[in-house]
Amino acid sequence: MTIRLPAELVAAGLAPPEKLADLARVAQRYAVALTPEIAALIDRADPHDPIARQFVPDIAELTTTPDERADPIGDDAHAPVAGIVHRYPDRVLLKLVNVCAVYCRFCFRREMVGPGRQMLSAGQLDAALAYVRAHPEIWEVILTGGDPLVLSARRLGAVIERIAAIDHVKIIRLHTRLPVVAPDKVTPALLRALKARHKTTYVALHANHPHELTPQVRAACARIVDAGIPMVSQTVLLRGVNDDADTLTQLMRAFVECRVKPYYLHHADLAPGTAHFRTTIDEGQALMRALRGRVSGLAQPTYVLDIPGGYGKVPVGPGYIDMCGDAGARVEDINGVKREYP
Ligand code: SF4
Numbered sequence: 134m135t136i137r138l139p140a141e142l143v144a145a146g147l148a149p150p151e152k153l154a155d156l157a158r159v160a161q162r163y164a165v166a167l168t169p170e171i172a173a174l175i176d177r178a179d180p181h182d183p184i185a186r187q188f189v190p191d192i193a194e195l196t197t198t199p200d201e202r203a204d205p206i207g208d209d210a211h212a213p214v215a216g217i218v219h220r221y222p223d224r225v226l227l228k229l230v231n232v233c234a235v236y237c238r239f240c241f242r243r244e245m246v247g248p249g250r251q252m253l254s255a256g257q258l259d260a261a262l263a264y265v266r267a268h269p270e271i272w273e274v275i276l277t278g279g280d281p282l283v284l285s286a287r288r289l290g291a292v293i294e295r296i297a298a299i300d301h302v303k304i305i306r307l308h309t310r311l312p313v314v315a316p317d318k319v320t321p322a323l324l325r326a327l328k329a330r331h332k333t334t335y336v337a338l339h340a341n342h343p344h345e346l347t348p349q350v351r352a353a354c355a356r357i358v359d360a361g362i363p364m365v366s367q368t369v370l371l372r373g374v375n376d377d378a379d380t381l382t383q384l385m386r387a388f389v390e391c392r393v394k395p396y397y398l399h400h401a402d403l404a405p406g407t408a409h410f411r412t413t414i415d416e417g418q419a420l421m422r423a424l425r426g427r428v429s430g431l432a433q434p435t436y437v438l439d440i441p442g443g444y445g446k447v448p449v450g451p452g453y454i455d456m457c458g459d460a461g462a463r464v465e466d467i468n469g470v471k472r473e474y475p
Pocket residue numbers: 232233234235236237239240241242243246278279280310339
């Protein structure tokens with residue numbers, strides 16, 4: 134059973150009884166859910182367990198800093214109709230559902246997601262698809278939320294069929310945590326639903342720590358890739374979870390071993406009550422330099438920041454080249470030594 138209540142967290146040994154009142158205050162404000170698979174991954178004896186830190190509520194979530202905001206990446210500034218975010222010309226987000234199988238304590242949409250929140254109504258979905266149909270520049274539709282894979286295979290398949298029927302849409306991408314937090318839900322019916330005739334489906338898997346890629350999760354990824362669906366990864370850089378080079382190295386290698394191409398390492402957004410998770414950009418760049426020196430190019434994600442206010446995502450990784458005008462350039466090697474380029 135999914136753990137949703139503070140008392141269940143205590144009963145499962147995931148929090149001490151004296152924290153019950155604090156947990157209840159946080160749970161009133163932000164949704165809580167841990168699947169059995171995630172609860173089983175947590176080492177109860179480790180006060181710094183990286184999985185617990187991602188999913189067990191913390192009283193620090195009730196401290197909101199002045200820079201934090203309910204809509205940290207500015208979705209609302211680019212929402213022409215309900216459910217659609219059209220920030221870049223060639224692609225849209227389609228936010229089908231506002232529920233997830235788990236609730237991550239650092240979630241950038243934490244003000245919008247939670248149990249009981251509605252999926253798009255039939256009329257809203259019609260209007261969202263009509264918008265996509267009316268904009269021939271839209272090449273890619275990205276299903277996100279919430280987690281679109283919490284929908285039944287039948288409902289999800291019906292939506293994907295409708296998107297696939299739009300001629301100019303060539304790519305359908307789904308962002309999900311489900312294969313990590315409930316790998317048994319990656320069933321043949323779900324895989325059939327994901328595949329759209331004459332279109333390409335990508336699955337972007339959200340995972341933040343190598344402990345999440347259990348044998349069951351690796352098998353779920355293999356089922357997806359074996360079904361002909363390429364996978365990419367997304368990871369949020371999180372203090373106390375993965376803000377060290379060894380952990381990121383293991384995580385990126387594990388993705389590649391699973392045939393999941395590392396794609397994004399997100400700088401943590403300014404979501405309310407998440408300051409305890411955020412690193413500095415300097416720290417993120419130093420980690421990317423460390424990765425560059427130690428892992429294959431296949432295992433390199435792009436370190437990105439969503440500019441607050443809705444101005445989009447930009448790479449913020451370290452630079453390796455100084456242009457010197459007519460004198461050429463100085464390029465830094467993986468050991469930090471500057472080399473001349475004529
Ligand atoms: S699965 Fe994604 S949308 Fe859902 S709580 Fe976690 S980060 Fe937020």
